[in-house]
Amino acid sequence: MTADLLDRLRAADPAAGATPSTDRARSLDALVEALVSHEPPGPARSARAERRRLTAGVLVGAAACAMAAVPILGGDRPGAVSPASAAAVLERAAAPDASGSGPWAYTKTLDYVSHVRGTRRGGGTTFVTIVPTTYELWLAADGRGVMRTTTDEAAATYPTEADRRAAKRAGPVPPPAPMPTTVRQATVGGIPARGLADLPTQPAALRERLRGAGAASDQALVQRAAMLLASPLTPADVRTALAEVLRTAPGARRVGTLTDPRGRSGEAVEFSDEAWDTLLLFDRDSGRLLGIRSRGKRELPGRTIEDWSLILDRGLRKRAPEAVPPAAPSGPPPTAPGAGG
């Protein structure tokens, strides 16, 4: 019976015959050519592709296990205004976010990325290491842009002592050189960047738009709204609606003052369900989003996995670096309207 069932399941393959579109195939081809042109083939090295987050938006975090924030509840600074509730904190999240001028929306984030390294072949072992990784994105309003990824192998940490020992046996890993890469169609919080200006400005409609873009769960809704808040491309009236979407999201509670892994203090609001906690950290003075912490409570038995994605810088810029490879499959490197400086 199960053999017949498996045959029917085989016939039900939702990806039967699926292949990348012509544009995506060309993009992948270009990546392969860039690899063989710019790097020698290597032994085991850092292998977090630069493009892993090109479509996930500005603020897609990565797994981190050992970089827990230090909560300083009740540690308000003298003279600082202490918002009374999560709602009060979130209302300020709509504050203007972009500084500078120019056609490029620049965002710099720092994530703590888990890598699985090593090999089990030949009696070896795999281990986990957490490598701070900086992502810089120059994004034009039409969705094209340039991304640069920098890993800090010297600052790597290890979730367990066994991981540390295995890493020591495996030896040092030479970090790949930062290589700007071309972004073809970036999305921010699941929304195509070129569509940000057309997002609804009514909170209910915006909430439905985000739901329709894949944010089915409340946690996903919160994360995507936060990603959009962090983008300099998000219009002011949409930011106001996003703040309201967050303010009315289920389970919000004010955590109080909290310090992120870079030592920046802010006002924290956390959204919780049975499996996940999503914490948003806001600057106490400006209301700007400083970072997102996502904590999985059911991913590994007996452990929680924390992801921190910190926004280090953002604003409008006149220039973007030249990408490698120099030409995107669908056209030349992005040139934003009016880009001249």
Place this chain on the structure above:
Amino acid sequence: MSTPAPALAAAVPRPHAADGPDHAAAFRALYVAHRDAIWRYAVRRGADAAAAEDVVSEVFTVAWRRWTDVPAPALPWPYGVARRVLANERRAAGRRAALDDRLAAAVAPGGGDPAAAVAERDALLAALALLSPADREVLMLAVWEDLDSDAIATVLGCRPGTARVRLHRARTRLARVAATQLIQEDDR
């Protein structure tokens, strides 16, 4: 290079036969042979086109940067890399939720189509979605990636015997859940 043909897989040079000079040619051949298979692997697990592109690019970036680790023949090694990439992505804030949502959407019943074949297909996919992630993965590897238990063991990082047991149990659970699903279809 944008239209790789599966038939070329047989012509893929053994990576380590490239102990000679042309690593790039061997790597390109590996890419041509397996790009679409990795793409489908990602799509089956809920990745949209953009995420699938990320997975494929990550897998081949890993392959190039760990060239001396790529076995010969290469499969199922790339599936193991793709699995870790997707697992890492799921842990990532935002992406995790997005992929989970997409996975649910990818295997949820379509609804509304009266054709019996479509209804059965939907019921089967719904049954698959109701299984645990571990059961679902081992079944997908066996049925859609067409891997035997030895290859499944390589992808999952377990012993072949363990993979066989997992597959057997997953089949049994799928049959049980599918029977319930199909009965519910009949009851409509």
